[in-house]
Amino acid sequence: MSAPDLDEILAESPIHLHGKRLGAELAGAFSVADHRFFRAIAQWDALRPVLAGEVGDARATTDALIGLGEGCPNGGLLLAFGAHCFAVASCISKFADPDGARSILPQLQAGSVIGALAATEAGAGSDVMALKTSYAETETGYVLQGEKTYISNGAQADIFLVFATKDVRLHSRGVACFLVERSAPGVTVAEMALQGLRGASLATLSLSEVRIDRVSLIGRPSGGAQVFKHAMIQERILLSAFLVGSMKRALTRSSDYAKTRQQFGVPIASNQYVSGRIVEMLLRYATAKFMLDYATTRLALGIASEADASLVKLCASEGALECQLNAFRVLGGKGLEAEGGNCDELIDILGSLIYSGTSDLQKVILAASLGLPT
Ligand SMILES: Cc1cc2nc3c(=O)[nH]c(=O)nc-3n(C[C@H](O)[C@H](O)[C@H](O)COP(=O)(O)OP(=O)(O)OC[C@H]3O[C@@H](n4cnc5c(N)ncnc54)[C@H](O)[C@@H]3O)c2cc1C
The missing domain is CATH 1.10.540 (Butyryl-Coa Dehydrogenase, subunit A; domain 1)
Incomplete structure (x- = not known):
């Protein structure tokens, strides 16, 4: 080949x-x-x-x-x-239990029900398994109590996957995952004011003695960490595809602009500082795309690891930031214009350095997978 x-x-x-x-x-x-x-x-x-x-x-x-x-x-x-x-x-x-929570899947697929994942708390960000939202067993199911924050889709979501602990001292071993309907008594959602990420709503979620039935448990009791790990592997790899798309847009746009924008009587692309930036964008884009192909193939085969997901997420988010920043430089003052600039895209990319785990956290995972002390 x-x-x-x-x-x-x-x-x-x-x-x-x-x-x-x-x-x-x-x-x-x-x-x-x-x-x-x-x-x-x-x-x-x-x-x-x-x-x-x-x-x-x-x-x-x-x-x-x-x-x-x-x-x-x-x-x-x-x-x-x-x-x-x-x-x-x-x-x-x-x-999810095939006779219980799994029945919501066709509605998720059709878009008639919107889902959100609620793990992060004010005191549990990168160390998300230090969460304090609690659950206790009742005769018919569970009762949940706590506060979540930074929940994507929070304002529109009909259902939440909520991570809660039976005992904070157990850290990840005490965490379980539950499907909670927004309409359940005791659930309150408040939208957060955000900069950037147009189209998304981030929200806080408050759970005050929320009672749910047994079939709302997702995975095993104390199996929440496994569910969370699955979500992160999937999300880190597949969200990276959108970032690769953003890199391609920045690359094409910068290249087209640099060929037509004239300064000093020549296209700005004939200045090697400018063409060098565009080549850097190509390098970032191509690297992330190959890594994404590798990781998605492994995901489809069911063998993608945490390290695969962290590698591609780190490469795609940091690469997309570099590409949009380079595009901003190539566009000159135009980059700041409300129509035709790329400041909104740049600020959106900042979110990718944080969501699904910060870039530092991806490095912590990769260092651990190399056997380095963390
Ligand atoms: C746009 C957006 C969408 C989100 N969507 C969701 C969602 O849908 N559901 C959800 O549950 N959460 C969501 N989050 C929350 C997100 O997962 C957390 O913000 C993220 O994990 C970081 O936590 P934190 O903000 O508390 O930062 P902190 O954990 O306080 O980190 C602050 C800084 O310290 C660094 N740091 C912390 N610990 C270490 C360490 N051990 N080694 C090196 N550096 C470290 C971090 O890298 C960072 O630079 C979202 C966040 C954003 C910004």
């Missing part, structure tokens, strides 16, 4: 092109990822596997998600979609 040339790296398959068109349409039509947004996105067959919490064909899924990411400049809409499918639907598909 011959190595792919540049045309192949930059090529857009029909599925990628469709995703790109759909991404642009969604960005134009929806200011927030509400039920109408999820129903519209659920119309595209290529996304059916991920909406059902599966990976499907690795190549088709990667192409569809990169295409969406390239076409849709609103990072918040994509984050909302990712939280719904890659975190919530995938955990329900893998861990």
Whole structure:
């Protein structure tokens, strides 16, 4: 097999092109990822596997998600979609009781029910298993008490996957995961004011003596850490596809602009500082894309590790930041303009350095996988 040339790296398959068109349409039509947004996105067959919490064909899924990411400049809409499918639907598909919580899957797939994952708390961010939201068994099920924060999709979600502990001293060994309906008595949601991530809603979730039945347990009692790990592997890999799409958009746009924008009587691309920046973007994009292909293939085979997911997430989020920053420099003053600038995209990318675990946390995971003391 011959190595792919540049045309192949930059090529857009029909599925990628469709995703790109759909991404642009969604960005134009929806200011927030509400039920109408999820129903519209659920119309595209290529996304059916991920909406059902599966990976499907690795190549088709990667192409569809990169295409969406390239076409849709609103990072918040994509984050909302990712939280719904890659975190919530995938955990329900893998861990929920077939006679209980799993029955919600067709509604998640159709976009008529929106899901959110609620793990983070004010005192439990990177060390998320230090969470204090508690659960206790009752005769008919469980009772939950606590406060969650930074919940993507929080304002629109109909259901939450809530992580809670039976004893804080047990750390990850004490955590279980539960499906909690927004309509349950004792559930209160408050939207947080955010900068950037257009289309996403982040919210706090308060649980005051919320009673749920037995079939709402997702996975084993004390198996919450395993459920969370699955969600993070899935989310870190598949959300990275949107970031790869963002890199492609920044690269194409900078390259087109640098060829046409004239200064000192020549296109700015003939200045090697400028063309060098664009080549750096190509390098970041190609590296992340190859890594994504590798990780998505392993995900589809069911063998992706935490280290695979951390590698691709670190590469894609830090690479997307570098690409959007380089695009900003290439655009000059235009980069700041409300119409045609890329400040919104730049600020959206900042979120990717934090959500699904910070870049530092990805390095902690990778260091541990190398056997380094952490
Ligand atoms: C846009 C967005 C969407 C989110 N969506 C969700 C969601 O849907 N559900 C959910 O549950 N949570 C969500 N989160 C929360 C997110 O997972 C946390 O913000 C993240 O894990 C970091 O926690 P923190 O903000 O408390 O930062 P902290 O953990 O307080 O970290 C602060 C700084 O210290 C560093 N740090 C901490 N510990 C270490 C360490 N051991 N080694 C090296 N550096 C360290 C961090 O890297 C960071 O630089 C979201 C966050 C954002 C920004």
